[in-house]
Amino acid sequence: MKAQRVDMFVCPSATPADTSGLQALADAGKIKPDTLVALVGKTEGTGAHDDWGRVWADVALRDWTAKFLGIPVGEVAKHVIFVLSGGCPGVITPHIAAVTREWLDVPDGSQDGEKRLVVGRAGSDAITPEEVGRMGQIRKVADATHKAMADAGLTDPKDVHLVMVKVPGLTTASIADAESRHKTVVSHDLTFGPEGAGAYANDAAALGVAMALGEVPESKLADDVVRRDWDLYSEVAMTSVRQALRSAGLRFKDGLPDEADLSRLVHVFAKSVIPGSDQVRGQRITLLDDADAYQIGKALGGMLVASVTGRTTNYVSGGERNSHQGPPGGNIVAAVVRAN
Amino acid sequence: MKAQRVDMFVCPSATPADTSGLQALADAGKIKPDTLVALVGKTEGTGAHDDWGRVWADVALRDWTAKFLGIPVGEVAKHVIFVLSGGCPGVITPHIAAVTREWLDVPDGSQDGEKRLVVGRAGSDAITPEEVGRMGQIRKVADATHKAMADAGLTDPKDVHLVMVKVPGLTTASIADAESRHKTVVSHDLTFGPEGAGAYANDAAALGVAMALGEVPESKLADDVVRRDWDLYSEVAMTSVRQALRSAGLRFKDGLPDEADLSRLVHVFAKSVIPGSDQVRGQRITLLDDADAYQIGKALGGMLVASVTGRTTNYVSGGERNSHQGPPGGNIVAAVVRAN
Amino acid sequence: MKAQRVDMFVCPSATPADTSGLQALADAGKIKPDTLVALVGKTEGTGAHDDWGRVWADVALRDWTAKFLGIPVGEVAKHVIFVLSGGCPGVITPHIAAVTREWLDVPDGSQDGEKRLVVGRAGSDAITPEEVGRMGQIRKVADATHKAMADAGLTDPKDVHLVMVKVPGLTTASIADAESRHKTVVSHDLTFGPEGAGAYANDAAALGVAMALGEVPESKLADDVVRRDWDLYSEVAMTSVRQALRSAGLRFKDGLPDEADLSRLVHVFAKSVIPGSDQVRGQRITLLDDADAYQIGKALGGMLVASVTGRTTNYVSGGERNSHQGPPGGNIVAAVVRAN
Amino acid sequence: MKAQRVDMFVCPSATPADTSGLQALADAGKIKPDTLVALVGKTEGTGAHDDWGRVWADVALRDWTAKFLGIPVGEVAKHVIFVLSGGCPGVITPHIAAVTREWLDVPDGSQDGEKRLVVGRAGSDAITPEEVGRMGQIRKVADATHKAMADAGLTDPKDVHLVMVKVPGLTTASIADAESRHKTVVSHDLTFGPEGAGAYANDAAALGVAMALGEVPESKLADDVVRRDWDLYSEVAMTSVRQALRSAGLRFKDGLPDEADLSRLVHVFAKSVIPGSDQVRGQRITLLDDADAYQIGKALGGMLVASVTGRTTNYVSGGERNSHQGPPGGNIVAAVVRAN
8 A cells, every 4th residue: 555654844044035955955865856745934024915025935935846846937836835924023933844745655554553644735726806714715725625635645634633724815906806896805904913814814714624624514604704703713733832742742841841852843833823802811911902913923922832842943823813723712733743 | 126028019000090909009008108119010002212101101100109198299209119111012911010118126036047028229310311321320320229229228239139220211302412512322222222222221220230239340341341242241130930930939840830839929020132143042033133023022021921920910021132131142030929 | 143263273292291382372361261172183102093192192181171171070071172193103293283262242244255264063972882983983973063063153064174073993892892792893903904993983984974064975875885985985175285275375386385374374184094096196106015004104194294384283194094084095184274 | 439328217116026127128129238237226125124025126136137138147246236225115116227328439529518417337345244334334435436437437526416325234144243253343233223234334325425526525534423423424416306306407387397397207316314303393203213213204205206206106215314315404316307
């Protein structure tokens, strides 16, 4: 039978367009044109919807990948998934994680009971501006999630531990396009603010995943639950960094992971969303009111993960005020740990 | 003999001008006109040099105190010290801590070997705009520190665990005043940025304290070491939240303080300064470059303290890039814990 | 017959709580407890929904007015209207304009054909959080506009040249209140951003005025036209600074008002809203995308008005992206000019 | 004899990396590999020292130029000058202006008395981090200015109407480099704030130009006059938009340029610096205190230029608080107008 062998390599980036780490991996034979399946990273810059650091990184990574694969730039998205999250406030090091997958011949039954990391990829059908943040997007993301599970060789939703979705935001141009066709859009705010199109798009993606994995029945979903009914959410992963590391087999000592074990920690993916309430354990905080809440919310998550892992090359996105990505007041986190 | 009995009460503030918590303490007899010695707090707002939330709080607290003490507003500063730190980014709850001191008659020798919390207060001579951030300020702060030690009944610098200094910044008007007298000022930047007058003022205060406590000899001090020679610093307190809590007698379990013990924790004072390097454990972070580094630096410290204490009403100031308040890469923190 | 005599005095403010200019007017007998009808001003600060500079100014002005009128603070709103607009980016000087009104006995017919400035005031019924930015607010503002016209002695809407409405925003607390009663609110974004509650509240007020003045028929109004159908708007005043000054009788020379005439200019009220398109005369600008568009939009209007009037003590609010206050692409402006 | 024929073409940019306008000029034969001498533009983004929009534009323009000239990217700076100013707040359209120069054979004496636009280019010797904002930079810029005049064929400083200098800022890395060699740097603030390295670098460049053109004698220049002695400045151009347009031959009507004449206006270069005082015509403004003063200062200049030229594709940089680029309170502006 065929079995996946998945690996992951984390390269710090000196600038948004820095591909030297990837090139070194390629030169060392660690990533190959036919094994590279995804590039996932944090890029320095404003983190806003018009963050040119992220856009430049995206262009540079696609150019590099096209050369690496020996194909035109326009073709790379069919082979490699690119997910870049802009903004590294606080203690988040800009970096790119390369994900590789090989199919190995293994004797039938050789992996009985031993679950290993697998990955699957899929693209959704094109999402129109008027679908962003609404049922149209939710259904297309749900479909794509099913396709990605099939690509990963998974059938049981319980085996899904992290779904990363690259979502379309809205732009001045795409809104004008929709309205010229007499369609409305979910928001005229392009940001990741409380009524921002970026936040709606992220949340419709989360609900699409929740629908695909059976966490939320389709009958409960509608345009007007998005960013309104917080009892609906996807929770495919742990909601505490410590819990995630423990469940992945790391031992803890005095509240922190064992130093030796930490070398087995490959990467952490975490979401850092601002709670929807201005009360933390009964005391008021002003974060919901703050003009820079988006950056600070992200920074707080980066600090928490770094304080437990002792490293700063973590993938931490977030900053939205409330989200369907995780239960109310909770955030999702996934750790990739190398088996002994 | 006379001995001090010091107490501290933390009141969350619903708005910058909220004095209802203080009034409740007064009504309950917990603070009295002749025992109130200081009001120390965090106020919501921008945290910038022109943070009107902080200014309004200052005015409102002085008004309230004048009424409480039955004296004109212009007289309150002789009786009560006001230290307000603006900006509550992230998980810092706006609050005011009232500090009281009583002198009790105790039998001679009854406290042998038992050290308890004491407080002392002093005002410095007036600091001119041209002295801000320079030796003029350093010497005046050193003098005031000695006076405050005397007021506290302390002679050994080792018994000093926290010195809070309210420093003058520069303003457009005070700079114009200095320059009209043909004096230069340390900076034309009014902010807490890397060359900001606010940062210079805070750091000259730290060096003044260091000089008073013998941490840095006067011979090493000069105008041009301020914010330049980071080997000179004051470190009157712990540099880790956990360490501070442990040294104050709290027991830890699984990396966090014992819940029962936490009820004895009265308050935490912490500084959260951005390290002077863009490297954290060998990896680059972008914090030194970030436009909102001042807010984020403060927020990160607030997160760290809250993640250990489990509460958000902590006094966390900071956000400056590097500082003489603590060793390079370190920050100072002090915990007030009630004895059993 | 009775005729109004209205006057207006502009006092620059040294701080948000500066009432010394008003006190000087009172001492000089220019404003009296029974003639003061409104205090309208620009306050320094962030201009955001939680701008403590504006809040402090509001508290300080009410305190001063209560003392001036010899009544409790809680009563002042029945006698004097307070409209404060936060944020003075660029070349806008913080200031307060005091408006006075006296009723004089004049011979019948003495004012035939001569229109002079009159003012009227009214408060609306209380507006609930769920009504903000919706028909509930629109109708209550329309009613209040009719009441203010009656108070001014006006019956013809054409005689109305400026309606200033102080609107309620939403807060974390008021949203929680509405939702606890199972009501929805127009937005969870508290700001003046494109989907912000502040922008919805301002625009519902504009539509309420438009309804009262017959500019928009009630049949065209509904919850979902607010911040969506830009063909509906109020335009009670000029839409160009030059035009406003000319129509008020100022002569122009070489594109700028005659210096001598300018001394007759008492005050300018202007709105500076960002156009809803990213095209200006066929060229793209990035303002709709910019994180600081709210401040910059306001600053641009301040610059335009100052470049024509040659002074900075102008009332310029705005910064919203698009608005029902004025036609698409246009802004409203009103000039108060002293007759010779 | 040889005479220069200079032309200039303004291309709006759809994104920072948009080179389609240049390509269209190339395809139309308007710019040629041997005539292109400079690309000067405004790029969208934060405008800060780490503005990735500007960096990306720089990389993309150099790539395009290398292909256009058929030379390696590393060689393009020897042939073409690149000056990009980041940040388009308000009504400034992102754009690139291509400058071309041809040497034509003209009959001797054919241009007697007729001055036409000429351009010259030069690079300075490498400027070390410790020289930035100090005499080292001033002298190297002065030398380069002389070389550029020679390249332009100019000997009389009065014939110089605009000098654009691309200056080096400081970075965390270059500061560390200097300090590792026991050198100090002018500032640890990387921004364009009042004590920012970017502002020092711009001002040392202005003083270098002033020295080269004889506006300021070398004897008056020293490290400590930079950003301190505002009586020293360069003023190679007009200080009012209207004045600049008039002196370039545009006729005005009712305060604005004649529409027909405006079609002859090729481009405007303007600096928009915040005055060093908080008083404008006797009234206080808060701009010196504002956190976003850098963006707003730039936006105000963009508004002024656009309000006179009726177009948004103007090159407006600035936002620094005070500058040696122009007299106290004044700014420099240059207009390029096509002769009839």
